[in-house]
Amino acid sequence: MRLTLPPPGVEAVLLAVVLGAAVYDVRYRRIPNWLTVGGVLIGVVLNTFLYQGWPAGLRLSTFLTDAWPGLRFSLVGLAIGFGVYFVLYVLRAMGAGDVKLMAAIGSLVGWQDWFGIFIVTAIVGGVMSLIMITVRGRVKKTLWNVAFIMSEMKSGRPGYVGKEELDVKHPKAMGLPHGAVIAVGTIFFLALSARLTQ
Numbered sequence: 001m002r003l004t005l006p007p008p009g010v011e012a013v014l015l016a017v018v019l020g021a022a023v024y025d026v027r028y029r030r031i032p033n034w035l036t037v038g039g040v041l042i043g044v045v046l047n048t049f050l051y052q053g054w055p056a057g058l059r060l061s062t063f064l065t066d067a068w069p070g071l072r073f074s075l076v077g078l079a080i081g082f083g084v085y086f087v088l089y090v091l092r093a094m095g096a097g098d099v100k101l102m103a104a105i106g107s108l109v110g111w112q113d114w115f116g117i118f119i120v121t122a123i124v125g126g127v128m129s130l131i132m133i134t135v136r137g138r139v140k141k142t143l144w145n146v147a148f149i150m151s152e153m154k155s156g157r158p159g160y161v162g163k164e165e166l167d168v169k170h171p172k173a174m175g176l177p178h179g180a181v182i183a184v185g186t187i188f189f190l191a192l193s194a195r196l197t198q
Contacts (some may be wrong), residue, residue, distance in 0.1 A: 003193045006109050013042050014108050018183040021101050025179030031097030039104030047074035074107045081106025081114050098178045121185025
């Protein structure tokens with residue numbers, strides 16, 4: 001895991017994307033495609049053109065060699081962000097908007113910083129979930145559900161098949177708006193990175 005700050009332009013776009021996603025997810029329980037796809041495209045463009053010394057020496061003859069490092073950086077981050085969250089989506093633990101949001105974050109910051117954001121988001125989400133289940137008096141039920149999921153996974157079955165409330169898409173499912181959790185995790189990651197790079 002790497003704790004580095006992205007370049008200022010990328011950091012500004014990253015904050016705009018995650019904060020926009022948080023607002024939409026809290027208000028509407030969905031993250032719009034225009035925001036996530038826009039984040040992916042801006043991430044690819046910024047990393048390809050602006051932060052690899054291009055277009056300072058704008059020469060089409062060397063475009064591929066000049067632009068390739070930034071493009072590769074962005075595409076690898078995009079693929080890892082999408083891939084990890086797609087697995088969670090298949091297990092019905094995340095929504096499609098969350099997958100696309102983490103893909104956009106990966107395209108902006110690359111895979112190493114994406115992994116840092118992923119770890120911090122997991123910790124923040126865990127703490128927020130513990131607070132939520134404690135406040136709602138569901139600690140015992142949640143522990144039982146975790147044990148059920150583990151036993152089902154051991155048998156090769158997804159937990160949501162046997163209990164509909166374990167499917168993130170089901171109305172009975174209790175969960176946090178994950179777009180907001182990602183936003184909080186990203187802000188914590190950036191603050192921690194800023195503190196460690198001083």
